[in-house]
Amino acid sequence: MWIFYAALSLFTAYFFVLPLSKKRPVLIKGGGTAAYSIVAAIALYPLLEMWLLVAIITAIVLFLLSLRPWFVYGVTETMIFDALEKAALATRAPIERLAGSYIIDNSLKVRLLNLARRMHIISFKKGGESKKAQLTAMVFKKFIENYFV
Amino acid sequence: MTRVSSSITINKPIKEVFEYMASPHNGPAFVPNLNENTNIFPEKDGVGQKFDWRFNMAGVDLRGKAEVTEYAPPKKVVISSKGDADSTWTYKLEEANEGTKVLVEIEYELAETALQRIANKAVISKLTQKTVEQMLENLKVILET
Numbered sequence: 001m002w003i004f005y006a007a008l009s010l011f012t013a014y015f016f017v018l019p020l021s022k023k024r025p026v027l028i029k030g031g032g033t034a035a036y037s038i039v040a041a042i043a044l045y046p047l048l049e050m051w052l053l054v055a056i057i058t059a060i061v062l063f064l065l066s067l068r069p070w071f072v073y074g075v076t077e078t079m080i081f082d083a084l085e086k087a088a089l090a091t092r093a094p095i096e097r098l099a100g101s102y103i104i105d106n107s108l109k110v111r112l113l114n115l116a117r118r119m120h121i122i123s124f125k126k127g128g129e130s131k132k133a134q135l136t137a138m139v140f141k142k143f144i145e146n147y148f149v
Numbered sequence: 150m151t152r153v154s155s156s157i158t159i160n161k162p163i164k165e166v167f168e169y170m171a172s173p174h175n176g177p178a179f180v181p182n183l184n185e186n187t188n189i190f191p192e193k194d195g196v197g198q199k200f201d202w203r204f205n206m207a208g209v210d211l212r213g214k215a216e217v218t219e220y221a222p223p224k225k226v227v228i229s230s231k232g233d234a235d236s237t238w239t240y241k242l243e244e245a246n247e248g249t250k251v252l253v254e255i256e257y258e259l260a261e262t263a264l265q266r267i268a269n270k271a272v273i274s275k276l277t278q279k280t281v282e283q284m285l286e287n288l289k290v291i292l293e294t
């Protein structure tokens with residue numbers, strides 16, 4: 001088990017302590033979110049029944065595979081949507097605002113789920129998204145990371 | 150100094166390509182590892198325009214100050230920068246058959262401290278070449294589609 005505690009400590013330092021020490025928000029992309037969530041679930045193993053652990057990991061994997069979400073901590077919802085609108089403006093991508101979500105370049109749906117005041121999950125409903133939408137998502141990530149917490 | 154370069158043809162008028170590329174506000178949108186350009190002054194693009202930049206190379210934050218040293222619309226812009234990396238970015242544009250041929254040249258030298266943080270000079274050279282190629286691809290995506 002110690003290896004999972006060591007991995008959890010390293011991931012926590014890399015994903016949380018490093019950006020927060022620079023007063024920047026935490027942003028963990030799909031792969032990182034998956035690795036961190038699975039290591040955290042396994043590290044909690046002594047507190048969980050085996051079936052519950054398997055259920056949690058399966059749920060995490062299904063959620064991450066379908067939506068490839070980003071975990072964001074340290075900025076408000078308004079700041080996130082401002083960053084998205086700024087990114088779309090910078091890449092000249094058409095952006096459409098729907099209730100609680102945005103569609104970039106008619107091909108990539110972005111949705112925000114508030115977990116707490118400054119803690120969010122940003123999910124992307126992908127499949128056939130344009131190159132411009134992909135680029136806008138990359139610029140969106142930069143603009144979130146440019147904020148100070 | 151290490152030098153990397155790349156070129157691409159963009160199917161848009163030279164004036165439009167120049168105006169987009171020459172503005173430091175647009176840098177983070179098409180330069181892959183450029184996180185931000187801040188404190189841009191004056192607002193109007195031209196010789197003497199200065200800004201602060203923050204670039205991420207192999208996970209390491211590099212920072213510095215830049216100044217537009219040559220501005221010849223719609224053909225050429227030269228940006229010189231100092232900081233963790235001393236560099237000169239030259240954008241040359243010329244009219245091509247159905248659009249604009251864009252050539253980007255970057256000459257750079259990393260400060261010893263920044264080099265130690267990233268560790269490997271050969272890796273940096275490859276990353277920079279990839280950056281300049283991706284930068285032009287991004288520019289094409291932004292302006293053409």
